[in-house]
Amino acid sequence: MDVIEVIRTKRDGERLSPEQIDWVIEAYTKDEIAEEQMAALAMAVFLRGMDRAEAARWTEAMLTSGDRLDFSDLARPTTDKHSTGGVGDKITLPLTPTVAACGAAVPQLSGRGLGHTGGTLDKLESIPGWRAGLTPTEMRKVLKETGGVICAAGTGLAPADRKLxxxxxxxGTVESVPLIAASIMSKKLAEGTGSLVLDVKVGSGAFMKDLRSARELARTMVDIGNDHGVRTTALLTDMSAPLGRTVGNALEVAEAVEVLSGGGPSDVVELTVALAREMLTSAGLTPGTDGVKDPADALADGSALAVWKDLVHAQGGDPDAPLPEAAEHRVVLAPASGVLTRLDAYQVGLAAWRLGAGRERKEDAVSFGAGVTLHAKPGDRVSAGEPLFTLHADEPERFDRAAQALAGSYDVGEDPGFDPGPLVLDRIG
Incomplete structure (x- = not known):
């Protein structure tokens, strides 16, 4: 094979053969292709795209570059969820134990935050003692004992994706839909789940800003999953405003526990239940029938909370320990009375990042107590002079820049009938 010929093929808008894809991924993983040559191929894919067969083969090549977990021997059917990332998106925390409480096994490999989007592992590491790094043997043990596990992906899973x-x-090639889809799906297929539900976010705080691009990404990933024998569906969900009323690490853990205790913000509960029902159905279980508990009941009767405590404890954490709190707080007051008609998720995420909840580089540490508490969501009535946001940070010098991000993030109007719209926008399956 000749890498220049592979680059030219895609540059000229032609279809890469399975043999070309297999070779180029293997050679790049082995450092046999120069970075500038792979960069040229990535740009050619960005500009020319890939068809369904190419995207599936590209995913397969990255998948086979490393290990693949196998949980087919478990007594329960396996299912997982992947979110494309958002602001206040703590859904994995209540979702995993809820689905486990309803009879499925959930092997959840999660990541860390970068930029304005939060990471599940960062949130969980705010729990004293909790450990993200598990060996495959430890992962299997926790999964068998509790029905769920949330941990970091090992370095042996899809190493080609990590490098690419x-x-x-x-x-400048991150935004390629086939490359995004192959990146996500190679890691998810490597974890060995039997079915997969994708939560594809849409809106200002999401990677996909509009429904058209979100549908394209969702359809590409659903096709890849099904082509690889994993039952895959997707829900398109709104990320124009943050999920829930907290954005941060420990703040979101506390909110997730509220949901698991039968309370919590209605949007977090709604999305948890919707995704849980979709996951159970994909795994071949029918919620509310044949001994399969409905997710709403698992949240209400305490069974999901019990699994959460077992899961946290099994990974070295203390589910009852106090969570970290920021050293400093500042309240932002509403400038006028009326109805909150807009709350920009990206700007709120940026504010939380500036407060220390996120990181600029992967190796940076996060402040577990930092973040933003939202005292109103779109559709809520606010009063002038009353709290709109509470900012949490360990260093008070962070407040001004965070407040700047929030200054243009919201609108207060006089529309008493304002409706923020549905949370679940579409289903792709």
Missing amino acids: YALRDVT
């Missing part, structure tokens, strides 16, 4: 993503990040 770092290259895409510095060459």
Whole structure:
């Protein structure tokens, strides 16, 4: 094979053969292709795209570059969820134990936050003692004992994706739909789940800003999953405003526990239940029938909370320990009375990042107590002079820049009938 010929093939808008894809991924993983050559191919894919067969083969090549977990021997059917990332998106925390409480096994490999989007592992690491790094043997043990596990992906899973993503990040090719889809799906297929539900976010705080692009990404990933024998569906969900009323690490853990205790914000409960029902159905279980508990009941009767405590404890954490709190707080007051008609998720996420809840580089530490508490969501009535946001940070010098991000993030109007719209926008299956 000749890498220049592979680049030219895609540059000229032609279809890459399975043999070309297999070779180029293997050679790049083995450092036999120069970074500038792979960058040229990534740009050619960005500009020319891939068809369904190419995207599936590209995913398969990255998948086979490393290990693949197998949980087919478990007594329960396996199912998982992947979110494309958002602001206040703590859904994995209540979702995993809820689905486990209803009879499925959930092997959830999660990541860390970067930029304005929060990471599930960062949130969970705010729990004293909790451990993200598990060996495959430890992961299987926790899964058998509790029905769920949330941990970091090992370095042996899809190493080609890890290397290629770092290259895409510095060459302006991250936004390619087939490359995004192959990146996500190679990791998810490597974890060995029997079915998969994708939560594809849409809106200002999401990677996909509009329904058209979100549908394209969702359809590409659903096709890849099903082509690889994993039952895959997707829900398109709104990310124009943050989920719930907290954005941060420990703040979101506390909110997730509220949901698991039968309370919590209605949007977090709604999305948890919707995704849980979709996951159970994909796993071949029918919620509310044949001994399969409905997710709403699992939240209400305490069974999901019990699984959460078992899961946290099994990974070294203390589910009853106090969570970290920021050293400093500042309240932002509503400038006028009326109805909150807009709350921009990206700007709120940026504010939380500036407060220390996120990181600029992967190796940076996060402040577990930092973040934003939202005292109103779109559709709520606010009063002038009353709290609109509470900012949490360990260093008070962070407040001004965070407040700047929030200054243009919201609108207060006089529309008493304002409706923020549905949370679940579409289903792709």
